[in-house]
Amino acid sequence: MNDLIKSISIPAILYKTTEQHMIPNEKAYEILKNNISIQKNLENMLKYVSKKDFEEYLKDIYIIGENENLISFYCLKFDDSSEYKIIIIQDISMALVETIKNKSNNVLLEPIKNNIDIIATDEKGIILNISRFFEKFYNVKSEELLGKSVFELEKSGVFYPSATCKVLKTGQRVTMLQKNRLNREILVTALPIKDNTQNISRVICFSYDITDLYKIKKQIGALEKNAEIYMRNLKSLESKKINFPNVVGKSKEMQKIFKLITKIADFDVNVIITGESGVGKSYFAKLIHNISRRNKAPFVEVNCGAIPENLLESELFGYEGGSFTGAKKEGKLGLIESAQNGTLFLDEIAEMSLNLQVKLLKVIQDKTFNRIGGRKAIKVNFRLITATNRDLKDLIRQRKFREDLFYRLNVVSIHIPALRRRKEDIIALISYFMEKFNKKYNLNKKLSHCAMNSLINYEWIGNIRELENMIERTLLISEGDLITEEFLPDNIKNSHKEMNGQQKNTLQEDLDNYEKDIIVKAFEKYKTTVGVAKALGISQATAVRKIKKYVRKYS
Incomplete structure (x- = not known):
């Protein structure tokens, strides 16, 4: 706004109603400097001029000051209720x-x-x-x-x-x-x-x-329009947001993954998601789709390992009527075609046969395919996301996966770490699933400190899927509103006993031990409080306090 007032070729003053502050351009400044009474009269006038006087553009004219000065007002209003006035001064x-x-x-x-x-x-x-x-x-x-x-x-x-x-x-x-x-x-x-x-x-x-004022009004209108577009986009993004920290975790690794996803979601690049079974690869595929521009179109998920090889081709590509024995007379629409304008998610991509890999590569390259038994090339437009829990590079060396397909799929790679590698996320996930299943079954159960301690220290080989299933099962079979360790599965109880003998630590003691391990390792690696603070995402003051608490030689 300051630049706009400077661009006006006649004496003009910008006045923001909320701040009650006047900003003159150079020509207006000369008038105010030489005649203080004009400024005083203006300030007094702005207090008493009714809002109605400003409702229309340059509606009224006032003559004030020791000399006769023609004063006109121009009002700019915004949707957020802020208001600017442009004051024009003419000495007549x-x-x-x-x-x-x-x-x-x-x-x-x-x-x-x-x-x-x-x-x-x-x-x-x-x-x-x-x-x-x-x-x-x-x-x-x-x-x-x-x-x-x-x-x-x-x-x-x-x-x-x-x-x-x-x-x-x-x-x-x-x-x-x-x-x-x-x-x-x-x-x-x-x-x-x-x-x-x-x-x-x-x-x-x-x-x-006053043509220049009209130009300014148009410029402000354009700025307002851009601001409205920005706010709509922001609201759109907010409405698409999934409750990421509660569902997936607050660890530094997961926050990095979420940040990467928000960066690439609107770009139609192929994404491959890797990680152990149960870490939530399909969840992240849906998340990418939901915050992308394709979110209004279908999200089609195909588990390549769950469909027999001889059926997977017809499921993916569809077929024309009478193409083979047992085929439907009217034919069938394939899943690739069903994902038109949306997202196709191929889970367990490593289980796809080499023959199908060749056909998939052609679809990716040409954006066209033929149904089984069909001659007409069908154009497709979809976003491809794949996932696997296997090492594709190792499969390439074994000649079980095509290298050219791998590079087509691996434009953006997202690796989801195992739950045991990010124990700080376990508490958030436990709280989320407890709330979810309490609500689902109309219960009000809580975990005892001892039970919570056992869950935190368990290795969770099955990752989030195992944790979710265990929470649901335990809520249903436990007696009373407090879930104690006796209701946990034997493998979790035994695992905790193997780690800690018969010692029963409190939740706070285990959290302190875990925090100590993180701080000591970080200090050994970075040597300084600044380095530790930056690496762990905490303030330097917090880093100093924690290092003094856990690192003896620092004290």
Whole structure:
């Protein structure tokens, strides 16, 4: 806004209603500097001018100050209820004084060095004087109009409508907008000068070009539009957000993965998700789809390891009627075609046969395919996400997976770490699943400290899937509202006993031990409190306190 006010070629002041602060441009600053009373009067006026006076663009004109100054207001309103006013100042004191003092045709009206035009007429509308800016405003030489009637000039379209004509008809001051022959917007104010008998003796008409203000208004409108688009996009993203920290975890590794997903979601690059069974690979595939621009179209999930090899091809590509024995007469739509404009997720991609890998590679490269038994090439448009729990590079070495397909799939690779590698996420996941199944079965159960301790220290070979199933089972078979260790599966209880003997640590003790292990390892690696703080995402003060607590040699 400051840059906009500076760009106005006439004296102007920016005023923000909420802050009650005026910012003048250079020309306005000179006026305020030389006449403090104008600034004081302006400040006083802004307090008492009613909101109605600002509802219309440049609705009213005020004359204030030790000299006569023409003050006009221009209001800009925003959707967030913030409001700016642009104040235009014109010193017209000499013009008024000379006009009132001199009743002859020799009055010379000379406005100060501003982009303003002044015309004086008599009581019949005959032009007596015209300033040197008239030609610039109306593209007509001023000397050609001296002695002519404003009524005739209005009819001929030199200026239309004529403010002077309205003043002569009504006897009242008039402010209006005109569009001149150069298609510029002109603000016109006509003031009646009355004699002792209250009859009009002169009409003074002030005009100034406000086209620049219109340009500013358009610029602000464009900015507002861009801001609205930005806010809509932001709200759209907010509405697509999944409760990531609660469902997946708060660990540094998972936050990095989520950040990567938000970066690539809207780009149609192929993504491969790797990780052990149960870490949530399909969840992340759905997450990418849900926050992408394709979220209104289908998300089609195919488990390549769950469908027999001889059926997988027809499931993926579909077939024409009568293509093979047992085929439906009307044919069948394939899953690739079903994912049109959406996302195709191929889970357990490593289980796909080499023969099908060749066909999939062709679809990726050409974006076309043929149904089984069909001759017509069908164009497809989908986003491809694949997942596997196996080492594809090792399979390539064994010649069980095509290298060219691997590089097509591996544009963006996301590895989901095992749950046992990010124990800080286990508590959040336990809380999430406890709440989920309590609500599902209308229960109100909680875990004892001892039971929670056992769950935190368990290895979770089956990852999130194993944890979810165990929580649901335990909630249903346990007695009472407090779930103790006796209701946990034997493998979890035995695992905890093997790790800790018969010692029963509290939850806080185990958390402290885990925190100590993290701090000690970080300090051994980074050597400084700054390095530890940066690596662990904590403040340096916290790092210093934790290191003093757990690292003896530092104390």
